[in-house]
Amino acid sequence: MFENLPDKITLIEVGPRDGFQFEKKIIPTDMKIEIISGLAEAGLRRIQVVSFVHPKIVPQMADAEEVLARLHKKEELNHVIFSGLVLNTKGAERAHLAGLRHIEVSISASDTHSRKNAGMSLEQAIDQGKEMISLAQTYHMRIRAGIQCAFGCVYEGKIPEERILQMAQVLISSGIDTLSIADTTGMANPLSITKLMEKLLPRTNGIPVVLHLHDTRGLGLANVMTGMMCGITHFDTALAGMGGCPFVTGAAGNIATEDTAYLMKSMNIETGIDLSKVANCSMQLEKFFKKQFPGKICRLPSED
Amino acid sequence: MFENLPDKITLIEVGPRDGFQFEKKIIPTDMKIEIISGLAEAGLRRIQVVSFVHPKIVPQMADAEEVLARLHKKEELNHVIFSGLVLNTKGAERAHLAGLRHIEVSISASDTHSRKNAGMSLEQAIDQGKEMISLAQTYHMRIRAGIQCAFGCVYEGKIPEERILQMAQVLISSGIDTLSIADTTGMANPLSITKLMEKLLPRTNGIPVVLHLHDTRGLGLANVMTGMMCGITHFDTALAGMGGCPFVTGAAGNIATEDTAYLMKSMNIETGIDLSKVANCSMQLEKFFKKQFPGKICRLPSED
DSSP states (O other), X not given: OOTTOOSBOEEXXXXXXXXXXXXXXXXXXXXXXXXXXXXXXXXXXXXXEEEEOOTTTOGGGTTHHHHHHHHHHOGGGTTSEEEEEEOSHHHHHHHHHTTOOEEEEEEESOHHHHHHHXXXXXXXXXXXXXXXXXXXXXXTOEXXXXXXXXXXXXXXXXXXXXXXXXXXXXXXXXXXXXXXXXXXXXXXXXXXXXXXXXXXXXXXTTOOEEEEOBOXXXXXXXXXXXXXXXXXXXXXXXXXXXXXXXXXXXXXXXXXXXXXXXXXXXXXXXXXXXXXXXXXXXXXXXXXXXXXXXXXXXXXXXXX | OOTTOOSBOEEEEOIIIIIGGGSSSOOOHHHHHHHHHHHHHTTOOEEEEEEEOOTTTOGGGTTHHHHHHHHHHOGGGTTSEEEEEEOSHHHHHHHHHTTOOEEXXXXXXXXXXXXXXXXXXXXXXXXXXXXXXXXXXXXTOEEEEEEEXXXXXXXXXXXXXXXXXXXXXXXXXXXXXXXXEEOTTSOOOHHHHHHHHHHHGGGSTTOOEEEEOBOTTSOHHHHHHHHHHHTOOEEEEBGGGOOOOTTXXXXXXXXXXXXXXXXXXHTTOBOOOOHHHHHHHHHHHHHHHTSOOSOSGGGSOOOO
């Protein structure tokens, strides 16, 4: 049944961006550096650490430049690929000035969500996306493009597969290095993932596709398993399952790094991740925020 | 990939027993009747509602007889199959006197767990199990036998498959109607489920096998999906994901009824369950216990 699963899976840590910016309480820069270093020490080789957004709108990310400057100074982190999210060309400029080599641009597949969240139509968002990609290319950055709400939107419901495939086509032909398909609202399920991946994967010109899954409806790891069975080898995760859904109070967030790594370990799939070291970072954040995050493995006695 | 999945899956609600007895605070009998009736109204046709244990040890279940008497009086619940857990022959006698037609006997596959939890060796527990089964047969009860810790034990680690297969053999040949394989500690994973089911299912003489899964390590629904792919069509679930693990503070409990039903619905598999009605029961319990249970779907706006 699981004969064709890959031997290795890459988990891309997005907690320091997607998770940290979801919490109201702002994490001091010192603590961010400590957690990010802890994640690197735990074996995560790709970490999304900042978002270049207006500090008045997202004060949690106001120290983006400082975070990067301090991370870049740490020689022991030289082998880690840090990335940042950019939402407009100004953000791409800031990323470049901060010495970032890997950026993610992100576009919602839902016109309504795009208008409400980014203040522009889907068409405008795609145009702006292409502009960011083109700018980043002049800086020789590695570019990952993400399609948000790929499996559904709270405003528009199910998004037609054809729209995702078309957007993917536009992004891929603009020369991105990686495509990310995001289940922003946690509406993906094993059938919808299978259907989309069967159509998408043969059309990517060989660039890697990352699945960015949320556990809003509890299907996170069932969806990961499905993704793997479809041939996906890259998943975004957030330590402790941080993050959330602005539309559902108390909702679970991203799939948890340590829980996903535990699933892989239990299936003899290599991730290179030390579960208990990730769990230590998670527990440190639970102490700081004085609350329990949805991740499960961080609560268990070490199994390594 | 999912072509061979069944069209229908039966969820067996165990929240009123496994969930209610895990919480320290005792639910008034009136409220138990209300919740159980609500679950029946939501489409659950099999509900484990009581446990016949000493009221000093498990005061949450002290009203077992009263719960059953009141449920049996409700004509609108005539089509629902109520069951109770019995741990010794005294319990089986009580179940009989309470007019219960379906009982579950349960034996741990871990000798250490059995000694610590039930005060007897594995061998003694099997002998006592056979005694209970034999007694229940004289009362013409339907008997389900469960093997606890089938995928691992916190004391003994992994339990050899051979032991589970042997226990299953003994139970099946003693004439039980259903076999339940319980992942009491949440240590099952897709590989271990596949391996055990591939060996067990051809040897059951056609009696149904129920998977009783816990979400302690977050793999609950990935394991459900695996179970379905192995041919399992019956799963125990608890509303809101109630229950827990006595060995891990803050651990998740049973897989949540509404989340499991949502997974099925998303895969076009029929369960006959109205998600929002189960969610209403779950939210009522969250109010009563003043805490958030692990279930996800109960937090979402109705999708029906």
